[in-house]
Amino acid sequence: MKRAGGACAYTPAKRPSAGHWSTKLIECMGNPDMVVQSDDLTVTIKDGYPKAKHHYLVLPKEDIPSLRHINRTHIPLVKQMMENGKTLAKKLTEKDGTLKFRHGYHAIPSMARLHMHVVSQDLVSPCLKNKKHWNSFTTEFFVEAEQVIELLESKGEVQFDKSRFEEFLKLPLRCHKCEATPINMPKLKAHLEQHSRSKTM
């Protein structure tokens, strides 16, 4: 699929057709095995390829393709998405007090329909396979839900430059909990297991 510089793949003029890989989250919203909670405006699903022990996606019921398609009128919606993610994280944290979560968006998403990640900060998962995966959750590529709301309030839009933000995905591996800089993914994963065992952070 051809992507214009700075634009995501699914502008209103060119949306992926039903069945395309990038529409799979929309399909999941109708699958009871994937849905964990829903309300008048949002649906929360399990991430099908979780990048941590707990990984969920909160999506709007409204057909909003991505961050680039929201404006000030969507502030109540994105606040509700954040609150729903935090409520889910709180429930999980009540069961396991060692869990920590982040709530946010990939600056340049790959999948259609706006979605907010709710992701536990162990970042331990067999689906987290490469540097791109790692950096998408541990660098500025991951944009906090609060920051999205602040941008909507101050600028009325959320636009990230594709070429600038994709550079974050190429940064050297760096632990998100300490100063360690493992030289490859197996070393990073071994390092993360140490954090998991010692429950640091």
Ligand code: AMP
């Ligand atoms: P992104 O578009 O980069 O914000 O992230 C898309 C998320 O969707 C990733 O965390 C994927 O693991 C997840 N994902 C990709 N394909 C599927 C699928 N078929 N079912 C459920 N989740 C998926």
Ligand code: ZN
């Ligand atoms: Zn570390």
